[in-house]
Amino acid sequence: MTLTATNEFQEHQWHNLPEDKVAIILETDLENGLSASEIGERQREFGLNQLTAKEGKPAWLKFILQFNQPLLIILVCAGAIKAILGEWINAGVIWGVTTTNAIISFTQEAQAENAIAALASAVRTEATVIRDGKKLKISSEELVPGDLVLLTSGDKVPADLRLIKVRDLQIDESALTGESVAVEKYEEVEGTVVLPPETPLAERSNMAYAGGFVTFGQGSGIVVATGNNTETGKISKLIEQRVDLTTPLTRKFNQFSQNWLYFVLFMATLTFAVGLGQRNFKDAVEPAVALIVGAIPEGLPAVITVTLAVGVARMARRHAIIRKLPAVETLGSATVICSDKTGTLTENQMTVQAIYAGSAGYTVSGTGYNPKGEILQNQQPIDVKNYHTLQECLLAGLLCNDSHLEQKNGNWVVIGDPTEGALITAGSKAGLLQQAVERLNPRLDSIPFESDFQYMATLHETRGSKTIYVKGSAEAILKRCQTMLDGKGNVIELNLAPIEKAVETLAKQGLRVLTFAKKNVPNEQKTVNHTDLEAGLIFLGLQGMIDPPRKEAIAAVHACQAAGIQVKMITGDHVTTAQAIARRMGFRNRNKKIVAYTGAELAQMKKNELAEAVEEGVVFARVAPEQKLRIVEALQAKGEIVAMTGDGVNDAPALKQADIGIAMGSGTEVSKEASDMLLTNNNFASIAAAVEEGRSVYKNLLKAICFILPVNGGESMTILISTLLGREMPILSLQILWLNMLNSITMTVPLSFEPKTAGVMKNPPRPANEPFLTQNRIKRILAVSLYNWTLIFGMFEWVRQADWGSIELARTMAIQALVMGRIFYLLSISQLLPSLMAKFNGSQEKVSGAPALAVGIVVAVILQIIFANSTFINGIFQTAPMTLDQWLICFGASLPMIAIAASVNRFDPPN
Numbered sequence: 001m002t003l004t005a006t007n008e009f010q011e012h013q014w015h016n017l018p019e020d021k022v023a024i025i026l027e028t029d030l031e032n033g034l035s036a037s038e039i040g041e042r043q044r045e046f047g048l049n050q051l052t053a054k055e056g057k058p059a060w061l062k063f064i065l066q067f068n069q070p071l072l073i074i075l076v077c078a079g080a081i082k083a084i085l086g087e088w089i090n091a092g093v094i095w096g097v098t099t100t101n102a103i104i105s106f107t108q109e110a111q112a113e114n115a116i117a118a119l120a121s122a123v124r125t126e127a128t129v130i131r132d133g134k135k136l137k138i139s140s141e142e143l144v145p146g147d148l149v150l151l152t153s154g155d156k157v158p159a160d161l162r163l164i165k166v167r168d169l170q171i172d173e174s175a176l177t178g179e180s181v182a183v184e185k186y187e188e189v190e191g192t193v194v195l196p197p198e199t200p201l202a203e204r205s206n207m208a209y210a211g212g213f214v215t216f217g218q219g220s221g222i223v224v225a226t227g228n229n230t231e232t233g234k235i236s237k238l239i240e241q242r243v244d245l246t247t248p249l250t251r252k253f254n255q256f257s258q259n260w261l262y263f264v265l266f267m268a269t270l271t272f273a274v275g276l277g278q279r280n281f282k283d284a285v286e287p288a289v290a291l292i293v294g295a296i297p298e299g300l301p302a303v304i305t306v307t308l309a310v311g312v313a314r315m316a317r318r319h320a321i322i323r324k325l326p327a328v329e330t331l332g333s334a335t336v337i338c339s340d341k342t343g344t345l346t347e348n349q350m351t352v353q354a355i356y357a358g359s360a361g362y363t364v365s366g367t368g369y370n371p372k373g374e375i376l377q378n379q380q381p382i383d384v385k386n387y388h389t390l391q392e393c394l395l396a397g398l399l400c401n402d403s404h405l406e407q408k409n410g411n412w413v414v415i416g417d418p419t420e421g422a423l424i425t426a427g428s429k430a431g432l433l434q435q436a437v438e439r440l441n442p443r444l445d446s447i448p449f450e451s452d453f454q455y456m457a458t459l460h461e462t463r464g465s466k467t468i469y470v471k472g473s474a475e476a477i478l479k480r481c482q483t484m485l486d487g488k489g490n491v492i493e494l495n496l497a498p499i500e501k502a503v504e505t506l507a508k509q510g511l512r513v514l515t516f517a518k519k520n521v522p523n524e525q526k527t528v529n530h531t532d533l534e535a536g537l538i539f540l541g542l543q544g545m546i547d548p549p550r551k552e553a554i555a556a557v558h559a560c561q562a563a564g565i566q567v568k569m570i571t572g573d574h575v576t577t578a579q580a581i582a583r584r585m586g587f588r589n590r591n592k593k594i595v596a597y598t599g600a601e602l603a604q605m606k607k608n609e610l611a612e613a614v615e616e617g618v619v620f621a622r623v624a625p626e627q628k629l630r631i632v633e634a635l636q637a638k639g640e641i642v643a644m645t646g647d648g649v650n651d652a653p654a655l656k657q658a659d660i661g662i663a664m665g666s667g668t669e670v671s672k673e674a675s676d677m678l679l680t681n682n683n684f685a686s687i688a689a690a691v692e693e694g695r696s697v698y699k700n701l702l703k704a705i706c707f708i709l710p711v712n713g714g715e716s717m718t719i720l721i722s723t724l725l726g727r728e729m730p731i732l733s734l735q736i737l738w739l740n741m742l743n744s745i746t747m748t749v750p751l752s753f754e755p756k757t758a759g760v761m762k763n764p765p766r767p768a769n770e771p772f773l774t775q776n777r778i779k780r781i782l783a784v785s786l787y788n789w790t791l792i793f794g795m796f797e798w799v800r801q802a803d804w805g806s807i808e809l810a811r812t813m814a815i816q817a818l819v820m821g822r823i824f825y826l827l828s829i830s831q832l833l834p835s836l837m838a839k840f841n842g843s844q845e846k847v848s849g850a851p852a853l854a855v856g857i858v859v860a861v862i863l864q865i866i867f868a869n870s871t872f873i874n875g876i877f878q879t880a881p882m883t884l885d886q887w888l889i890c891f892g893a894s895l896p897m898i899a900i901a902a903s904v905n906r907f908d909p910p911n
Contacts, residue, residue: 014224015195015204019164019187022222026146030164030222033130033148042144049143049159049226051233066102072301081289089734089876098301127158130220147223157212160230161221163187168217168448170417173209174342176231176625176650177202177572182215182417186452200599201231201624202572211649216402216417217448235625235653253304256705256772264295267716271723278726287723290733294715294740297708303745307704307752311697319681320690327676329701330660332694333641334565335765337687338632338654340646341571341578344664345557345585345684346547350418352426353548354511356502357541358389358487359495364429367548369405369412369421371428384430388489393541394430396516397423398437400458400469402448405434419512422545423471441467445527459521459528468519468528470537474503477515477537484539494539502542510580511544546577553684554585560688561588564764566640568618570628572650575621587618599623602630610634628654641765645679645687647671662687688761696756698766703751703829703910705772708744709781711822714788715739721793728807730796730814735877742863743819747826750856754831776908784825787900791817795893809880812868813890816882819864820894823857828901829910 014022023030027038034042067076076098083091127140130148140158143149149161157171169185177183185205195204208221210230227233268288275284311328315321322328342348349368354361355375362382366373374381375390384391403416405424414421424434441460449456455472470477484494506513517537521528557567567587571578579596589595596619605613614634623631628644632654635642644651644658652674655661663675672678679686715736722729773781795817799810832853867873868882882890 012224013197014160014162015199015207016197017162018194019162019222022162022164022224026222026224028146028148028222030148031130032133034144034146035132038146039131039144042146043142046144046226048141050141051228063102063106066106067098072098072102081292087733128152128155143223143226145223145226149221149223151208151214151219151221153214153216153218155214157208157210157214159210159223160225161208162224163206163208163219163221165221166217166219168450169214169219170216171208172213172215173202174348174572174648176209176211176648185217185219198600198603200622202622231625232649235649252772259773260295260297264292264716267295267720268292271720274723278723286733287719287729290729290731290736291716291719293733294719294731294736295712297712297740297744300705300708303704303708303748303752304701306749307697307700310700310752311693314693315677315690318689318693319679319683319686320693321678321680323676323678327660329694329698330641331643331662331677331687331690332692332696332698333765334643334660334691334694336566336568336635336640337560337643337645338568338570338628338635338658339644339684340648340651341569341573341581342547343647344645345553345569346549346581348547349414350422350512350545351548352422352543352545354506354509354544355390355393355426355541356499356506356544357393358387358485358489359498360390360487361502362390364426366425366429369414369425371412371425373425373429375430384432387487389485389487389541391430391432392485392489392518393516393543394427394432395437395441396469396471396518396540397514397543398427398432398434399441399443399460400456400471400516401434402446402456419514419545423514423543426543447528447530447533453530455533457528457533459525464523466521466523466525468521468532470517470519470533471514474500474513474515474542477517478539480533480535481517481537481539482535491538499539499542506542506544507576508580509544509546510577510583511546512577513542513544515542516540546580549581549585550684556683556685556688557585557587559685559761560691561586563688563691563761565691566590566618568614568620568631570620570623570631570644570654572623573621575619578619578621582619589616589618591616594618596621599627602627607634611638614638625650625653629657632657639769643687645684692756692761695760695763696754699757699760700751700754702772702777703754704748706777706780706908706910707748707751707822707826707829710784710788710825711739711744711818713781713785714792714818717785717789718792721789727797728800730792731811732878735811735815735879738867738877739815739818743822743860746860746863747822747856750826750852751830753852757831780904780908783904784900787897788818788821791821791893791897795890804886806880808874808878809882809886812879812882813886815879816864816868816887817890817893819860820891821897823860824894824897825901826853826857828898828905 012025017025019030028034067073076095079091079095079098126137127143127147128135128137128150129143130136130150135150143159147159149158151157151161151169163169163185164187166186170182171185172182183202183205185208187206195206201209208219210225210232225231225233268291271291272284272288275287278284308326308328312322315328339345347368351367352364354363356362360377363376363379364373365376375384376382384394401420401423403414403420403424405412405421406415407413412425414424427434427437441462443458443460444466445459447453447455447457449472453472454476455470457468457470459466459468470480478494478496478499481494483491484499486492503513503515517539519532519537521532525532560567566589569578569582569587575596575598579594582594582596587594595617597613597617599620599622602610602613602620602623610630611634614631615638620627620631628651632642632644636657636659642658643660643662644654645662645664646652646655647664648671651663651671655663655671655674660677661675662677662679663671664679677690715731718730792814795814796810799805799813800807804810830853867877868879874880
């Protein structure tokens with residue numbers, strides 16, 4: 001009987017089915033597992049238990065697709081036209097530029113699609129199974145649906161399992177669900193063996209999912225899904241669906257390229273049509289081709305690549321590694337940052353922050369498992385030796401404990417349960433060392449934590465007597481207490497009301513509350529059992545703990561909000577805990593409120609309701625991976641530029657979908673490969689720094705565009721008007737290539753090194769639909785283009801009318817005047833002159849951008865001297881040597897650019 005055909009078992013809600021029904025569906029034996037013959041058949045049917053990716057594009061096709069941009073296409077076509085006309089040097093230069101740009105892009109994105117391979121390594125492990133009644137250890141890849149798998153502490157869950165037997169089982173599922181604490185697993189929940197169908201993934205306590213890590217206890221389960229059918233496999237499919245997203249920069253650049261392409265084609269067609277009416281076909285083609293070459297900014301793709309690469313280097317120095325070049329600018333345009341909580345905003349280390357003992361409250365300083373910190377009362381450090389009841393509460397946390405701390409690579413880590421690690425750290429801060437305490441109070445027996453009872457108990461020999469220490473939930477412990485210790489350590493009658501109020505207060509703060517008690521027993525007692533704990537316990541106190549927010553992350557959230565960026569928390573954790581963290585960190589929506597939604601609430605929403613919720617909400621708790629994806633998509637549908645941070649497998653689809661995915665350095669390989677950017681120091685604060693750099697990169701890109709395009713505009717106007725007037729062309733196509741490539745790149749690259757301007761993080765994000773060329777920038781480009789045309793055309797005609805020499809000299813002087821004007825314009829849009837003026841007025845700030853700008857100008861001048869005075873260059877580019885007087889004339893003609901630049905800077909400030 002074929003499972004897939006008969007039962008369609010993949011569609012079952014396994015957490016909603018009793019174990020006997022699961023066994024029937026999967027045709028397996030709950031004691032002996034599958035038979036050898038059945039294994040072979042199922043392996044042929046279902047394949048290996050591994051994730052498989054869809055077949056990607058071949059490398060040659062990926063490289064060809066790098067040319068699929070309007071600007072590059074028209075450049076390739078221009079090169080082809082020049083080749084057809086026999087001008088191979090021109091064609092070679094143009095094709096060289098386009099090919100170089102494609103190679104750079106191809107190299108930068110060569111590893112962009114490795115997320116599925118990383119997912120596969122995340123779930124590959126060994127598994128212990130029961131087959132034909134025998135215990136075997138096999139590779140996890142050999143598992144099939146229906147296999148009976150055994151789990152024990154330290155194991156990685158090899159497939160999705162429906163648990164059938166559990167003993168104190170706890171599984172860390174943070175990479176999949178975002179839950180910061182290991183999840184307790186059990187077969188029955190409040191007397192029922194099944195869970196409701198709508199139970200969120202993080203609350204399916206009778207299931208274990210591939211990639212989870214067993215931190216405590218033992219269990220067994222039936223394999224219900226393998227490979228791509230597991231929850232992790234479903235995530236891989238979500239990632240596969242989103243591999244070709246463009247960034248805001250590429251979208252804007254493509255739109256700009258298309259608009260500029262239409263302009264160039266219109267101008268070229270007009271030039272050809274006019275020329276055809278005046279001369280023969282071949283002579284009419286030459287000015288049209290020259291106009292195409294002149295109008296297309298050949299150097300712009302290279303300059304953009306260099307500018308982005310400079311941004312990459314700057315971000316790397318601030319612990320942000322960029323995997324895809326356009327992501328540099330994308331982060332600078334972000335309007336929303338969706339952040340995972342656990343390990344991203346928080347320390348990912350449970351920390352005791354509040355204690356209630358002897359009817360008094362205490363706070364605990366320090367974070368994580370580092371024992372550095374103090375016990376405080378009324379914000380003042382205390383000596384715990386003088387507080388007997390507080391000491392007893394901390395002692396109970398140390399003794400009723402199965403975990404310990406170790407120092408690895410300078411960091412303290414917990415071996416065992418994170419909650420118990422927090423209790424050990426709290427004791428250390430009070431001067432109580434776990435090993436010393438255990439030697440003085442040796443353990444005789446224990447009752448491990450069991451979900452049915454909600455407590456753990458240990459029996460100790462204490463100073464000639466026997467004592468049972470108990471820790472657990474308030475509901476389980478308080479009903480077993482009849483007495484308590486007062487502030488002086490005296491046993492008094494239990495006063496329940498203030499204790500319950502303290503529990504409620506701590507819970508509202510998002511703290512996980514553990515209750516501690518003890519019971520003195522006869523000296524002859526050597527074991528402890530549940531009957532010993534039914535009554536007679538002495539209440540010792542409460543300890544409240546939380547995975548605390550990073551201090552630097554709090555500052556980063558405030559910085560982002562001040563920059564007009566919305567910050568939202570998306571987590572698989574409990575909504576109360578998430579809200580408490582959000583409150584501490586200062587999360588607010590645009591109405592200054594903390595609005596939270598759960599995954600269950602989001603699942604019930606229609607599309608329009610979800611759109612409103614994602615705008616209003618700042619906390620989204622208990623969400624599944626698919627819902628994280630929906631949130632990001634809904635924000636993008638509202639026109640937001642979304643940055644998503646995360647470190648777990650469950651974050652990968654949303655990281656892939658976001659305009660920029662940001663993975664933490666300590667995160668899973670899956671999240672790293674699905675991301676555009678990696679934070680090497682796991683510091684959310686680095687995001688604020690990266691946003692600042694991203695905004696600076698965008699400003700430098702705009703400067704580059706506003707510097708390059710006026711030359712293209714001036715060249716185009718020169719060729720068009722000369723054709724309309726039937727005059728000789730003042731500039732040839734090969735000379736245009738010199739200007740557009742060597743001169744433009746030499747003088748524009750320094751703008752890539754321009755530092756950030758003051759107050760860049762005080763401005764709101766620019767509108768997502770703002771084009772490269774705003775109305776004011778178009779006015780700037782047209783004004784400078786008009787002057788450039790006047791300079792080229794005027795100088796050429798003046799030299800020709802003066803009859804100073806050959807037409808080659810006239811063209812050479814026209815080009816030199818243009819270049820000198822460009823130098824003045826470059827100085828006007830850079831930060832060099834403002835920095836020099838501030839320095840002159842007594843500022844101690846370093847002169848910004850001076851070295852790169854100076855080098856660029858010097859190299860440009862040297863190249864122009866070679867352009868005019870090198871015999872070899874004269875022969876290739878049809879130029880002529882110039883005298884000193886002629887150089888001075890060109891210099892004088894370029895001076896009006898100073899006034900032009902000052903005029904356009906008033907209505908379109910460059911910085």
